[in-house]
Amino acid sequence: MAKLRFPLLIALGLFIGALALSSALKDRHYLLLSLVLLCAALLPLFLRLERRKLEPRELVLLAVLAALAAVSRIPFAALPSVKPVSAIVILSAYVFGAEAGFLIGAVAALVSNLYFGQGPWTPWQMFAWGMVGLTAGWLRNTRWMRTRPGLLVFGFIWGFLFGWIMNIWHLIGLPDAFSWGLVAVVYGQSFYFDLAHALSNVVFLSILAGGWIKVLERFRKKYGLLR
Template sequence: MARFRLPLLIALAVFIAGLALTAALKDRHYVLLSLVLLAAALIPLFVRLERRPLESRELVLLAVLSAIAAVSRIPFAALPSFKPVSAIVILSAYVFGAEAGFIIGAVAALVSNIYFGQGPWTPWQMFAWGMVGLSAGWLRNTRLLRSRVGLLSFGFVWGFLFGWIMNIWHIISLPDAFSWGLVATTYAASFYFDLTHAISNVLFLSLLAGGWTKVLMRFRKKYGLLQEE
């Protein structure tokens, strides 16, 4: 979706600016900030709406995929970092593009935290899962994601990148003065959780990549959903 790359970049810039505010806001106003970032995630959708009318079934599709990604966290609540969310976001972006992937990832984080609990970490999760979808959508036509090994490797790497992004929020939220020792300790402590996330991404991508992708492709072609112009 080359025509929507600029709106996506604008949305990404708003997200980064919003995350920068968390250094000052700490644990205050995170709900308002999350809603602002949700609006930012929808910028590409608003641009598409201006350029051509969105069909109701396209909006329903985005809502359903976001809901599936959000609800998929609940059965695995007892297993920290072991969730199918990233895999669902990656495969959705692989079929429907970066625009859809970014929206699905960001919305899934916000909606799922209605169950898991909202907090100052929510905007960071929205950004991280949005970036999972954004990068998968931008790379979906490359040799990397066209091969099964490349797709699984992509999911494995994002298991660590997701945790590293969340570590930034953790470091900012600590009352201790910043030090590289604190950074090293934080990233070392998160290794097990990041590895678990990476392994779960590989597992769920292995299970879903075949049937899930075919079903979404069939819907996209049959009904002309979210087609590139």
Template sequence: MNIYKITLLALLAALAIVGRVSFAFLPNVQPVTAVIIICGLILGPLSAALLAILTTFLSNMILGTGIWTLWQIISWIIIGLLSGLLGKIPKKIPVILLAVFGVFSGYFYGLIVSLTNYQITGQNFYVYYLAGLPFDTYHAIGNAIFILVMYPIIYHFLKKYAKERFELQR
């Protein structure tokens, strides 16, 4: 990993952290998942995993950390790895399909965090998960909107790096 890529990761982490803190007043609406997906597509799965760890750790220092932090990191790492695998497809993926992947990722993230946290409350899993489903829906819709808005902009700024990456794969 070169200095240029580390700098890009730091900028994307700053964008995700500021976005997460800025949207903290809206339940589960945050650009972190979208930024991780975009990072995975352009910079690769390892970069997305590093971004997931960095963003979760630093943003939770501001918003509050707890046992859920580990499961947030695991969820976002899996999403980053999956998006990195999507980035290995030689053709450029349409933005609308990325938005659909963002919706899927929102529900996946909620499922992983719910699987690990319901035991703390002592409730039945289905009751716990169904109670959180509206928040997962906010997350999923937010992901789609953030991807539709942010992907063209971030891709434009990282176009040189993205073109080199995609041309090398063909």
């Protein structure tokens, strides 16, 4: 994974650059932008493919995990900010690394919005969930993340960070002139939604962590997936 750190940083830079450009130009072609960002998320995967032959079962595994994360939003559609997507992305990255986590998070956002509706928020959700997986993969071997309380705290923190990233998109879209008072209002209004996301991450991680980690690690070790 160390060899893929630079490609991941490049992909992250492309994400940020595309988001900034889109916001500056007020571009409404957000579906096209989402596809461009998806290509950026695939960059580390393409480089892995160049380095060694990527087995079809590895691609299938990534697709299945991204699909599970995407579909998991649907049963909780009536509960704002309560969704197991972040937990699934975190656990996938915990086992398979930052590369897989980044890709699964970005793809899950794009695919799930085929049901919930595409919009200018889609690229930002792709970025936010991609970052959830990226950071979980980078920190997975730390003593903090190797403990159950540390994993839960990580999920709790990202419940707020996810909302704060999405607030940036909301602020950019407001017609009012920028002010720190407006920032305070937007972030204050999102607090309870962010708290719901944070608490739901803790709940879903508590429920899924043990079983999911064992199953995914068994697949990784037995079949040598995403080494």
